[in-house]
Amino acid sequence: MEKELKDWLNIGRGSTAEVFEYGPGRVCKLFREGYPKEYVDLEYKNAEEIFRLGVRTPKPFETIVLEKRYGIVYERIEGKELLELAIENEIDSEEMLDILVRLHCGLLQKHSNNVLSYKEFLTAMIKGKGDENQLLTDAINMLPDGDCVLHGDFYPSNVMIESDGSPVIIDFMNVCHGPALYDIARTFFLLRNNNETLACSYLKKMHIYREDVARYVSIIEECRRYEE
Template structure:
């Protein structure tokens, strides 16, 4: 692959493809089904949502499946918040407004998976939780209202590309249909409890302060827009935290989330 790599994540690498296109090339551990699923989801979402990059076609490059996407030149909200930390509260409010608008869309098709399927499967596979704890969490899911809203389920500042009058949300691989408060809780948990790996605890703590400030602004604005409360969102916290306890999560964050889950189950 002679193209220039411009980004990478756990599942894929992103390369320059043309002036207005990029290639998302899945890592060798992912088969074509993951690629096909993401492409199909993008086709469904594009009928309902305008602020996501268009997926043009699936290809195979270096024996790896990939998708050619519209190139988004706007900086990520994460980059902007590092450049202008004095605007971090406003960026949190922008996140909330964008997320709330996504949650206005209902979906009753079969291509996008249901949250009621995804969350129980993730909790069943969660590491370090015992069977009793898993059963309690699975029961909590059944106690929540079933909704059919589009949920991104990986909505954080690194996946929001922003410039004035042009907002795009990328990386819809985890998109599902369900209760929007679970989607909000997932964003809040990532902002509040994410741990930067391989740095001293004190440095990690200092680095997390802006994220927590952004999170408070995000939650307050979302509640203002939706008429819901932070307490209603926090009902989802132990469920979302437990669902993230997977092998790919950094060890420090795993320990922190596990502690938080057990604290909430015992109160």
């Protein structure tokens, strides 16, 4: 008899999905019911591209449907979230930021045009909510272009640390391309939502002034209400 979802071992949870053990060395990221297939396909495509570029990320294997939910089968990463390590005091916040900054600088050195541009991503998110916010759309279109690989959600809970200390980036729904400053602004914004001091010291370690990201941060703040 085929195994049912309730028999699977849950090993992780995010805002959009649950992650289950899925055979040796693999996990399945199973999105919540009703989560659109086109978004799941987008994450899969992003995961393939970022893996192809040689960034240390879990290899994506296939997409599946299970009990009316879409899922992505990934290589299993044996380790803990970077955020978890800091919360459990296995590392301090300085060490957490140093790991985050080193990893982010490495990622931002990669280039691609095989993922959405961040402008397409942001405008699609606004349109997806059925809102014709022309002012915001115009402001997005006037932002600079670029071809750096951007994670879009680069935050300590989307980094896992393997037992040998190697960091692995996960969660690819918001991956896009554009100027590095957009992704730095986005991480600053995400960190600042929890801890202003930490967010400022992240920028400092990245050698970026607040003024350099101000324009992006205000757009990110405006786009916030359109996020899932």
